[in-house]
Amino acid sequence: MLQTQQTGGLTAWQLEKLCQPESIERTMHLLFALNHWAKAREHLFYADRQALYGIKTSLLRQAYASGLIEARGYIDGSAGFGSELAFDMAADIAAEGLVWRLEEMATEPDRAENDYDGITHRLYTKITGRETLSAEEVEALDVAQVREYILGCLQTLEREAREARRPIPCDALMELCIAPSDLLYVEGRRYYDLGNWDSWNELDESDLRKLDPEGLSLVAFHYASANAHYIFHLPLRLAETCVPEWIIAQLKGAPRSSRESGEYYGRAVSEAESLQLPIADILRELGVDIAATCPRQLEDKREYALVQAMRFAAWSEEEDFEDEEEDEDEHFWQDITTLARKHHPQSIKGKREPDECPLCPKPVSVPAGCARIEHWQAEHPGQDLIFCQASWVLDQIEAPGQISGKQQFCAAYPPDYRAPDPRDQGTRYWRIETLAGWMRASEPKTHEG
Numbered sequence: 001m002l003q004t005q006q007t008g009g010l011t012a013w014q015l016e017k018l019c020q021p022e023s024i025e026r027t028m029h030l031l032f033a034l035n036h037w038a039k040a041r042e043h044l045f046y047a048d049r050q051a052l053y054g055i056k057t058s059l060l061r062q063a064y065a066s067g068l069i070e071a072r073g074y075i076d077g078s079a080g081f082g083s084e085l086a087f088d089m090a091a092d093i094a095a096e097g098l099v100w101r102l103e104e105m106a107t108e109p110d111r112a113e114n115d116y117d118g119i120t121h122r123l124y125t126k127i128t129g130r131e132t133l134s135a136e137e138v139e140a141l142d143v144a145q146v147r148e149y150i151l152g153c154l155q156t157l158e159r160e161a162r163e164a165r166r167p168i169p170c171d172a173l174m175e176l177c178i179a180p181s182d183l184l185y186v187e188g189r190r191y192y193d194l195g196n197w198d199s200w201n202e203l204d205e206s207d208l209r210k211l212d213p214e215g216l217s218l219v220a221f222h223y224a225s226a227n228a229h230y231i232f233h234l235p236l237r238l239a240e241t242c243v244p245e246w247i248i249a250q251l252k253g254a255p256r257s258s259r260e261s262g263e264y265y266g267r268a269v270s271e272a273e274s275l276q277l278p279i280a281d282i283l284r285e286l287g288v289d290i291a292a293t294c295p296r297q298l299e300d301k302r303e304y305a306l307v308q309a310m311r312f313a314a315w316s317e318e319e320d321f322e323d324e325e326e327d328e329d330e331h332f333w334q335d336i337t338t339l340a341r342k343h344h345p346q347s348i349k350g351k352r353e354p355d356e357c358p359l360c361p362k363p364v365s366v367p368a369g370c371a372r373i374e375h376w377q378a379e380h381p382g383q384d385l386i387f388c389q390a391s392w393v394l395d396q397i398e399a400p401g402q403i404s405g406k407q408q409f410c411a412a413y414p415p416d417y418r419a420p421d422p423r424d425q426g427t428r429y430w431r432i433e434t435l436a437g438w439m440r441a442s443e444p445k446t447h448e449g
Helices: 012-018 024-039 046-065 087-107 115-128 135-140 143-164 170-174 205-211 245-252 271-275 279-286 301-313 332-343 369-379 387-393 406-412 432-446
Strands: 070-075 218-224 228-235 261-264
Touching: 012 046, 024 046, 024 228, 024 261, 024 271, 024 279, 046 218, 046 228, 046 279, 070 245, 087 115, 087 135, 087 143, 115 143, 143 170, 369 387, 369 432, 387 406, 387 432
Parallel strands: none
Antiparallel strands: 070 218, 218 228, 228 261
């Protein structure tokens, strides 16, 4: 029976086919290019890059199982363990929260304990040696004492994890009344998602590796033939799922440095050369179902950021502009700001002059609408206009003060369409041809004497 279980966007049958001796060299070539795309944070969003890493992992596991690549090196990343764990802050927050909750529990001794109350009570007993709660004893509890106890437990957990080379158990952190966002550096909305003591099961791999002394350790896999030579890295924890334990132990006995690299017919394959192969073409040749595997559908991050930069530049001029949900990718808004500064220099020098085009800094010396239409057609061909741009083009049709505000403008000059992107908050767009038609229709009126 055909095995159709999806693994990294590929079925087991596809993986076997790609890792046959007659096809492995082409697979390695495509995988090396894919690996560069997985690192290209300026091109692809985080979710899609993670999907590419999943494909890489599946192909390397299959190639290793088929005996076509070898595990030849261990890169020790344990020196960085603990640098991303905020023990002091976590102890501060947990101690204050614990004392506050104990005070609540002591004033309501008859209420049933929930899970958090149970953890709080157990921790209180460990700190004080007392089973029962009393308002007087809880009131006398020193927050500094609680903090030092929790901090000591955290330091012990770190030392034990380092010695055993195993991750700090999430359950042990939960028993200290610590939430993930108190201990780990978490960006964006996930800070609030991970703000509860019981949200440890919501951590992703990038969070979990911070609790692991081997979270940054790697295993190097080698492929060599008469024509090609490639070195790929996998995180140690992923490599352990396919490489026998005795080989891992042997590799750990002689740590080494290593870099991912590729050579084809004696010539090094560069990152630039790899990125010249469109990632969509690479995935199609591998047989990956892009729609099912890549959450952002390989959307070009630069193009998306440029669209947002245009909206960003017009933000101050949109009366009822609604912010779309902030993207989770950590570098996304940096990209938007950079593109806004590049494509909309007037947005960083202050308020633009009335005659300046809202999309470029060029002034249109004659303020008549037809001159602005001609400017737009010449300088921004094919670019539809948002409200602030359309109102600038048609500024001379109506007498000053006759139309005030975005709603009245949209009623007088209905937009051609709203943005279809589901992430967009319904931004209105006008085509320059539509504006030119309204300008022509107004000409008799403007010449009445």
